Amino acid sequence: MHYFFLALILAAALVIGAAGLRGRVFKSTPVEVFADMDRQAKVGPQAAAAFFADGNGARPQVVGTLPMGFDVPAEPVADGAAMPDGFSLPDSYFNSGLFGEFYGDGLPEEITVDASLLARGKDRFGIYCAICHGESGDGNGVVAQFGTMRPVANLHEARFADASNPEFRPNGELFEIITKGRGRMSGYGSVLPASDRWAIIAHLRALQAAQAAGSAAPTEAVEPGAPPSEPQ
Numbered sequence: 001m002h003y004f005f006l007a008l009i010l011a012a013a014l015v016i017g018a019a020g021l022r023g024r025v026f027k028s029t030p031v032e033v034f035a036d037m038d039r040q041a042k043v044g045p046q047a048a049a050a051f052f053a054d055g056n057g058a059r060p061q062v063v064g065t066l067p068m069g070f071d072v073p074a075e076p077v078a079d080g081a082a083m084p085d086g087f088s089l090p091d092s093y094f095n096s097g098l099f100g101e102f103y104g105d106g107l108p109e110e111i112t113v114d115a116s117l118l119a120r121g122k123d124r125f126g127i128y129c130a131i132c133h134g135e136s137g138d139g140n141g142v143v144a145q146f147g148t149m150r151p152v153a154n155l156h157e158a159r160f161a162d163a164s165n166p167e168f169r170p171n172g173e174l175f176e177i178i179t180k181g182r183g184r185m186s187g188y189g190s191v192l193p194a195s196d197r198w199a200i201i202a203h204l205r206a207l208q209a210a211q212a213a214g215s216a217a218p219t220e221a222v223e224p225g226a227p228p229s230e231p232q
């Protein structure tokens with residue numbers, strides 16, 4: 001029997017000696033029983049590849065390829081000019097929400113408020129924002145209810161909806177928040193073209209106006225001349 005224990009201790013010492021303890025940091029190359037897909041045949045960015053006749057690893061796009069979801073401008077856009085649906089363009093109000101160092105309010109001249117803009121804003125808000133902020137913007141989306149990202153900002157709070165609030169975020173600041181993110185919320189500038197960000201802002205302002213009208217309704221229903229209710 002004691003040979004068995006001796007063999008067991010030896011085996012354990014061998015395994016620990018070769019493999020080390022779990023979580024130990026090695027400087028040398030680990031022994032790989034299974035490669036765990038650490039190394040695989042691939043062509044790095046901009047690397048040469050003898051496999052292709054032209055020797056380039058990167059393949060040119062198929063003739064006629066069009067970017068999805070964005071209109072290709074008919075003409076080259078002049079420097080400093082705003083491009084509809086533009087990403088990473090020079091800082092006009094349309095692209096930054098800023099006039100110099102200050103957030104602007106209102107919508108840029110490139111944006112026309114009409115039914116189609118509001119419909120687009122509603123559509124994009126539903127896709128990109130509602131999951132956290134809720135369809136109505138009250139901060140009660142699915143993520144807010146079940147996720148770990150709580151609390152999600154209620155966009156009907158005075159600091160977002162009431163222009164007389166000292167912390168009010170004007171449209172330009174909302175644009176920047178959507179573009180770059182703020183606090184625990186990440187930015188959506190890389191997935192939403194500037195025109196869609198403005199459409200979302202227009203939709204958000206419509207939601208806020210609707211909410212304000214809704215909460216004002218009961219007060220309006222009070223008959224003129226009725227005695228004011230006693231404070232409780």
Ligand code: HEC
Pocket residue numbers: 125128129130131132133143149150151152153155160169174177178182183184185186188200
């Ligand atoms: C993944 C969840 C999530 C999504 C999606 C999301 N937000 Fe947010 N948002 C948050 C959270 C969380 C906060 C609060 C951030 C904080 O205070 O740290 C916030 C804050 C904000 C604020 C207030 C920032 C401030 O000034 O305090 C605005 C405005 C806003 N979101 C707008 C939007 C819009 C518009 C969209 C859609 C393009 C969007 N959010 C998408 C989670 C999200």
